[in-house]
Amino acid sequence: MSAISVTHLGKSFGAVRAVDDLSFTVERGTLTAFLGPNGAGKTTTLRMILGLVTPTDGTAVIGGTAYRDLERPVSTVGAVLEATAFHPGLSARTHLEALRIAAGLEAGRVAHVLEQVDLTGAADRRTKGFSLGMRQRLALASAMLGDPEILILDEPANGLDPAGMRWLRGFLQACVHRGRTVLVSTHVLAEIGQIADQAIIIGGGRLAWQGPLTSRTDLEELYLEVTR
Template sequence: MEPPGQDQGTVSVRNLTKHFGAVRAVQDLSFDIRPGRVTGFLGPNGSGKTTTLRMLLGLATPTSGTATISGRPYAQIAQPLREVGAALEATSFHPGRTGLDHLRTYAPYAGADDARCLALLEQVGLGQAARRRVGGYSLGMRQRLALATTLLGDPQVLLLDEPSNGLDPEGIRWLRGFLRHLAGQGKTVLVSSHMLSEVQQSVDDVVIIAAGRLIHASSMDELSALASTSIQVTSPDAAGLGKLLAARGWTPRPPVTDAPAEGTAVEQGAAVERGAATVELDDVTTAEFGAAAFSADLEIHALMDKSEGLEDIFLRMIATDSGSSSDGAKR
């Protein structure tokens, strides 16, 4: 019996836990991955990403909890290659086989013929290398072949572990567009990576784990909203700068270099030298400050955006003590 329609293509992990002896690889992990979206499964090396994917694919047995695809464990899917395409590594190829022969090995299980195999090799950029032995492929070429293998049965769900590893910049750009294309077809695409910068231009949602625990789960837009905005300003007119800050109600951070000279107009949160001042301001953009300085006829020698980027947020999250459980709320 088919699962309910609302589960079709949905990847669900509930209270998933995996212990290897005393090692707690995954701990009480819960999240959902929806169709029509690219989701980045992020975390540092050793965070439990691959172990989670292996449990989704029935390659490892959970200590507790569940991992289902379209409402069922992977072992209960009658034609798995037609429903789930997975690539956990790009090294499981026989070096003596050609790229085409590699696809032919799996084609009968996916209901694919030679025409489908050749079309997929063209689609992933390996058309000219279809009859070359895989032993002569670069790592990037093997990554493309692994992706072609996952697509043999035209599955609804794709689980890809570090698919950009080994790709050159052009290949990474191609991969981003290709994943977006697949999601546009309504497919569920889960891409693991240990670097947010590798996937941030192609994913809709993120699931971030560290030490086997969920740290954060949201859309990319929600993650971006966590970024702090700050600027650094240097003006030769410390008195004028002080007046502008007071008029706008902007409070500088503590000094960025030396303590301010006594008696200057900007005595708190500024570094002052020979009448010049440097301040850092939070929750103010460069455009906002530039417009205010122009209106106040204030001379500015430097105006820098010091805002926290997405990679900074990611690194801060995974560096945070993850010993306590999380329900996916922003941390």
Template sequence: MIEVEGLYKSFGSVRAVDGLSFAAGAGSVTGFLGPNGAGKTTTLRMLLGLVAPSGGRALIQGKRYSDLERPATVVGAALEATGFHPGRSAKDHLKVACLAAGLPLTRVDAVLELTGLADAVDRRVGGYSLGMRQRLALATAILGEPPVLILDEPANGLDPAGIHWLRALLRHLAESGCTVLVSSHVLSEVEQTADHVVIVARGRLVRDAPLSELVGDGRELRVRTEQPDELAGALEGAGASVRREDDRLVVNGVEAAEIGRAALRVGAVLSELAQERSGLEKIFLELTLEEMK
């Protein structure tokens, strides 16, 4: 469980995080989204004790990171695919991480296999691609089999096969009871992976909702008719929200059957009536652009 309560962080006159509150629960993947400069990375750093809050609390399993007795067995994090000694192999890097955290060395081969690095264990990390370093960062994060996982842009540098692998792994971890918090700009991937979405802008919460509810809010009906003015008037009279988009009416707030009844009342002939679900990207842009004004 991750809990952020009234979190603030100022750097001089700049308030990077402004009274942010949200929670990420066990057994789910929470997408942590926002434009550049929204305060996402600063929030993650406060959760991990790398940055001290100016106010509020950032808790993991009910405790501040600094109060966790064996943090590697409680929370795994991958904020950057850097920090590896370029002359060290992946296996040696993970052995050092195990020794530092007091973990059994048997975990090394297990995470190498799980992250698809088993065939590159003896190669020096300096020769790894960005995608391979991302896999190694994730392998390091899950060494202690933590119930909480915090990731910042984990798909960065992965090819399509790697992204598919990452999606399956995160879903597997969540279904095993893990709390997974993922910050990402790859909204199409978040839409396929996340159960819940937290959207921030200018350090403030914009939306906190299940993905199904958020995307459900974006269901629209698109109508084409040769009598658009008459039909729009009838629909607005029935409580619908109607806007023009090219040669179509975009209708929200009523079901398709009501559009049919309104068309019958005004004698409008429908040549198209289709329901379209707005994707996460469109909803994200609408919410954040409004906040940034």
């Protein structure tokens, strides 16, 4: 069974059709790039997969189950939809501890995810002093707290410098190497093209292209061709 399955998904906001009859699958153990121009419907689609937006039509399921019906959602899927939702007066460690306690996770998970995202040295700093790149890493740590099988990431490369981009590429590759499934929305085509197994490209809320990527695939050229 696919990790994520979207079937004839649609969403209207008044007269605006944000997502229109969209169908695709994300296979287990793969890194899938979710691509499209600004306003193509990517974030709305991710929010419907995560149960944050109710579809007008169709379905979006995770392992065959709607997000709201998952027994242990925090251990099934981790998500990063924005990297700014942190209380400025809390440290990274305190933020993660609050999430851990609310989710009923074991105490050692906080130190583990801080190490995973290379934030151990900044764990007791208040998040108001964090750069955008550090906020991205803290958001990833939050998503990893439940040791999820699936990661859904919306523009995790925003604000990263070249060193941060290299780190993110290695982090995503390590996730897939350990058997996780990653669905990542991004505009950084050159970077994601190096590591993604497949791509889903949408435009105007509809599927433009889905397929595997190989070392010979020029993702930027393909993207421009199907989104003209």
